[in-house]
Amino acid sequence: PITSVNLASNEIGDDGAVVLSEALKQCPQLHCLDLGSNGIGDKGAITVSEVLKQCHHFHLVNLSGNNIGPKGATALSEAVVHCSELQEVNLGSNKISNEGAATLCEALKQCPHLRRLDLSRNSVGDEGAVSVSEALKHYSQLQYLNVGWNSIGDVGATALIGGLMHCTRIQEIDLGSNVIGDEGAMAVAEGLRNYPNLYHLNLCSNKIGDVGADALSRALSHQLHLK
Numbered sequence: 001p002i003t004s005v006n007l008a009s010n011e012i013g014d015d016g017a018v019v020l021s022e023a024l025k026q027c028p029q030l031h032c033l034d035l036g037s038n039g040i041g042d043k044g045a046i047t048v049s050e051v052l053k054q055c056h057h058f059h060l061v062n063l064s065g066n067n068i069g070p071k072g073a074t075a076l077s078e079a080v081v082h083c084s085e086l087q088e089v090n091l092g093s094n095k096i097s098n099e100g101a102a103t104l105c106e107a108l109k110q111c112p113h114l115r116r117l118d119l120s121r122n123s124v125g126d127e128g129a130v131s132v133s134e135a136l137k138h139y140s141q142l143q144y145l146n147v148g149w150n151s152i153g154d155v156g157a158t159a160l161i162g163g164l165m166h167c168t169r170i171q172e173i174d175l176g177s178n179v180i181g182d183e184g185a186m187a188v189a190e191g192l193r194n195y196p197n198l199y200h201l202n203l204c205s206n207k208i209g210d211v212g213a214d215a216l217s218r219a220l221s222h223q224l225h226l227k
Contacts, residue, residue, distance in 0.1 A: 004032040017044030037065035045072030052079035064092040073100030077107035088116040098128030105135035129156025136163030146174040157184030161191035176202040185212025189219035
Protein backbone atom coordinates (compact mmCIF):
# COMPACT_ATOMS: atom_id res chain seq x y z
CA PRO A 1 0.00 0.00 0.00
CA ILE A 2 1.05 3.59 -0.62
CA THR A 3 2.36 5.19 2.57
CA SER A 4 3.97 8.40 1.26
CA VAL A 5 2.98 10.96 -1.40
CA ASN A 6 5.21 13.90 -2.37
CA LEU A 7 3.79 16.34 -4.91
CA ALA A 8 5.52 19.46 -3.62
CA SER A 9 6.41 22.37 -5.92
CA ASN A 10 3.82 21.75 -8.59
CA GLU A 11 0.77 23.73 -9.75
CA ILE A 12 -2.00 21.67 -8.21
CA GLY A 13 -4.14 24.53 -6.87
CA ASP A 14 -7.51 24.16 -5.20
CA ASP A 15 -9.19 22.24 -8.01
CA GLY A 16 -6.34 19.78 -8.21
CA ALA A 17 -6.37 19.34 -4.44
CA VAL A 18 -10.07 18.45 -4.59
CA VAL A 19 -9.48 15.72 -7.19
CA LEU A 20 -6.33 14.45 -5.48
CA SER A 21 -8.01 14.25 -2.10
CA GLU A 22 -10.67 11.91 -3.41
CA ALA A 23 -7.93 9.52 -4.54
CA LEU A 24 -5.94 9.83 -1.32
CA LYS A 25 -8.95 8.75 0.69
CA GLN A 26 -8.37 5.31 -0.82
CA CYS A 27 -4.93 5.12 0.85
CA PRO A 28 -5.69 4.28 4.49
CA GLN A 29 -2.03 3.54 5.29
CA LEU A 30 -0.80 6.97 4.19
CA HIS A 31 1.85 8.27 6.61
CA CYS A 32 3.38 11.25 4.82
CA LEU A 33 1.77 13.88 2.60
CA ASP A 34 3.78 16.73 1.05
CA LEU A 35 1.78 19.26 -0.96
CA GLY A 36 4.02 22.23 -0.30
CA SER A 37 4.24 25.11 -2.79
CA ASN A 38 1.20 24.29 -4.88
CA GLY A 39 -1.01 27.37 -4.76
CA ILE A 40 -3.52 25.62 -2.51
CA GLY A 41 -5.94 27.90 -0.69
CA ASP A 42 -8.71 27.39 1.83
CA LYS A 43 -10.86 25.35 -0.56
CA GLY A 44 -8.04 22.89 -1.17
CA ALA A 45 -7.10 22.76 2.50
CA ILE A 46 -10.67 21.86 3.40
CA THR A 47 -10.62 18.88 1.04
CA VAL A 48 -7.19 17.76 2.29
CA SER A 49 -8.57 17.86 5.81
CA GLU A 50 -11.10 15.21 4.80
CA VAL A 51 -8.19 12.93 3.91
CA LEU A 52 -6.70 13.48 7.38
CA LYS A 53 -9.99 12.51 8.96
CA GLN A 54 -10.07 9.19 7.11
CA CYS A 55 -6.39 8.23 7.20
CA HIS A 56 -5.44 8.16 10.86
CA HIS A 57 -1.79 7.11 10.53
CA PHE A 58 -0.24 10.37 9.37
CA HIS A 59 3.24 11.15 10.67
CA LEU A 60 3.99 14.16 8.45
CA VAL A 61 1.83 16.79 6.77
CA ASN A 62 3.51 19.52 4.73
CA LEU A 63 1.31 22.26 3.30
CA SER A 64 3.90 25.02 3.41
CA GLY A 65 4.21 27.67 0.73
CA ASN A 66 0.53 27.76 -0.16
CA ASN A 67 -2.27 30.31 0.30
CA ILE A 68 -4.09 28.79 3.26
CA GLY A 69 -5.88 31.27 5.52
CA PRO A 70 -7.73 30.99 8.83
CA LYS A 71 -10.67 29.14 7.27
CA GLY A 72 -8.42 26.44 5.87
CA ALA A 73 -6.48 26.26 9.11
CA THR A 74 -9.72 25.70 11.01
CA ALA A 75 -10.63 22.80 8.73
CA LEU A 76 -7.21 21.26 9.20
CA SER A 77 -7.54 21.73 12.96
CA GLU A 78 -10.76 19.74 12.98
CA ALA A 79 -8.93 16.96 11.14
CA VAL A 80 -5.64 16.66 13.03
CA VAL A 81 -7.45 15.64 16.20
CA HIS A 82 -7.99 12.33 14.41
CA CYS A 83 -4.24 11.92 13.74
CA SER A 84 -2.83 10.82 17.07
CA GLU A 85 0.40 9.56 15.44
CA LEU A 86 1.24 12.94 13.87
CA GLN A 87 4.87 13.95 14.38
CA GLU A 88 5.49 16.86 11.99
CA VAL A 89 3.30 19.71 10.73
CA ASN A 90 4.61 22.34 8.34
CA LEU A 91 2.30 25.22 7.49
CA GLY A 92 5.06 27.76 6.96
CA SER A 93 4.55 30.51 4.37
CA ASN A 94 0.78 30.61 4.39
CA LYS A 95 -1.75 33.17 5.65
CA ILE A 96 -3.23 31.52 8.72
CA SER A 97 -2.68 34.58 10.99
CA ASN A 98 -3.35 34.70 14.73
CA GLU A 99 -6.72 33.01 14.43
CA GLY A 100 -5.45 30.06 12.44
CA ALA A 101 -2.40 29.59 14.63
CA ALA A 102 -4.53 29.53 17.77
CA THR A 103 -7.05 27.05 16.35
CA LEU A 104 -4.42 24.72 14.93
CA CYS A 105 -2.24 24.65 18.04
CA GLU A 106 -5.25 23.96 20.24
CA ALA A 107 -6.10 20.95 18.07
CA LEU A 108 -2.51 19.68 18.08
CA LYS A 109 -2.82 19.06 21.81
CA GLN A 110 -4.39 15.77 20.70
CA CYS A 111 -1.15 14.73 18.97
CA PRO A 112 1.12 13.48 21.79
CA HIS A 113 3.96 12.53 19.42
CA LEU A 114 4.33 15.95 17.78
CA ARG A 115 8.04 16.69 17.30
CA ARG A 116 8.25 19.42 14.66
CA LEU A 117 6.01 22.46 14.10
CA ASP A 118 6.58 25.17 11.50
CA LEU A 119 4.33 28.25 11.50
CA SER A 120 6.84 30.65 9.97
CA ARG A 121 5.76 33.42 7.55
CA ASN A 122 2.10 33.43 8.57
CA SER A 123 1.41 36.96 9.85
CA VAL A 124 1.33 35.70 13.43
CA GLY A 125 1.67 38.47 16.03
CA ASP A 126 1.79 38.59 19.81
CA GLU A 127 -1.82 37.46 20.15
CA GLY A 128 -1.17 34.34 18.11
CA ALA A 129 2.11 33.68 19.87
CA VAL A 130 0.38 33.75 23.25
CA SER A 131 -2.14 31.19 21.98
CA VAL A 132 0.68 29.00 20.68
CA SER A 133 2.46 29.27 24.01
CA GLU A 134 -0.57 27.92 25.88
CA ALA A 135 -0.65 24.88 23.60
CA LEU A 136 3.10 24.28 23.95
CA LYS A 137 2.49 23.15 27.52
CA HIS A 138 1.00 19.97 26.02
CA TYR A 139 3.75 19.26 23.46
CA SER A 140 6.09 17.22 25.64
CA GLN A 141 7.85 15.60 22.66
CA LEU A 142 8.44 18.79 20.65
CA GLN A 143 11.99 19.14 19.32
CA TYR A 144 11.66 21.90 16.70
CA LEU A 145 9.60 25.12 16.65
CA ASN A 146 9.78 27.66 13.84
CA VAL A 147 7.79 30.89 14.20
CA GLY A 148 10.24 33.04 12.28
CA TRP A 149 9.28 35.75 9.78
CA ASN A 150 6.15 36.78 11.65
CA SER A 151 5.26 39.90 13.67
CA ILE A 152 6.02 38.59 17.14
CA GLY A 153 7.24 41.15 19.66
CA ASP A 154 8.34 41.09 23.28
CA VAL A 155 4.99 39.93 24.66
CA GLY A 156 4.76 37.02 22.25
CA ALA A 157 8.40 35.99 22.66
CA THR A 158 8.10 36.03 26.45
CA ALA A 159 4.98 33.88 26.28
CA LEU A 160 6.57 31.40 23.88
CA ILE A 161 9.66 31.00 26.05
CA GLY A 162 7.41 30.31 29.01
CA GLY A 163 5.43 27.71 27.09
CA LEU A 164 8.58 26.01 25.86
CA MET A 165 9.60 25.33 29.46
CA HIS A 166 7.26 22.34 29.20
CA CYS A 167 9.02 21.06 26.07
CA THR A 168 12.04 19.52 27.72
CA ARG A 169 13.19 17.84 24.50
CA ILE A 170 13.29 21.05 22.43
CA GLN A 171 16.41 21.19 20.25
CA GLU A 172 15.76 24.03 17.79
CA ILE A 173 13.94 27.35 18.26
CA ASP A 174 13.56 29.80 15.38
CA LEU A 175 12.36 33.30 16.33
CA GLY A 176 14.21 35.06 13.54
CA SER A 177 12.84 38.00 11.55
CA ASN A 178 10.25 39.18 14.04
CA VAL A 179 10.09 42.41 16.07
CA ILE A 180 11.56 41.17 19.34
CA GLY A 181 13.38 43.79 21.40
CA ASP A 182 15.43 43.83 24.60
CA GLU A 183 12.59 42.71 26.83
CA GLY A 184 11.93 39.64 24.71
CA ALA A 185 15.64 38.89 24.44
CA MET A 186 15.97 38.99 28.22
CA ALA A 187 13.07 36.54 28.51
CA VAL A 188 14.81 34.23 26.04
CA ALA A 189 18.04 34.53 28.00
CA GLU A 190 16.28 33.66 31.23
CA GLY A 191 14.59 30.66 29.64
CA LEU A 192 17.68 29.10 28.10
CA ARG A 193 18.56 27.34 31.32
CA ASN A 194 15.38 25.27 30.96
CA TYR A 195 16.34 23.68 27.62
CA PRO A 196 19.12 21.15 28.23
CA ASN A 197 18.84 19.68 24.72
CA LEU A 198 18.75 22.97 22.79
CA TYR A 199 21.50 23.28 20.17
CA HIS A 200 20.08 25.86 17.72
CA LEU A 201 18.60 29.28 18.54
CA ASN A 202 17.79 31.82 15.82
CA LEU A 203 17.04 35.43 16.81
CA CYS A 204 18.40 37.13 13.69
CA SER A 205 16.75 40.22 12.18
CA ASN A 206 14.85 41.39 15.24
CA LYS A 207 15.15 44.63 17.23
CA ILE A 208 17.46 43.51 20.01
CA GLY A 209 19.72 46.23 21.42
CA ASP A 210 22.71 46.24 23.73
CA VAL A 211 20.70 45.39 26.85
CA GLY A 212 19.20 42.31 25.26
CA ALA A 213 22.50 41.33 23.70
CA ASP A 214 24.19 41.54 27.08
CA ALA A 215 21.57 39.31 28.69
CA LEU A 216 21.87 36.78 25.89
CA SER A 217 25.66 36.83 26.05
CA ARG A 218 25.67 36.02 29.73
CA ALA A 219 23.11 33.25 29.27
CA LEU A 220 24.85 31.74 26.25
CA SER A 221 28.13 31.50 28.11
CA HIS A 222 26.52 28.71 30.13
CA GLN A 223 25.00 26.93 27.14
CA LEU A 224 28.04 25.17 25.71
CA HIS A 225 25.86 22.72 23.76
CA LEU A 226 24.47 25.47 21.51
CA LYS A 227 25.90 25.70 18.00
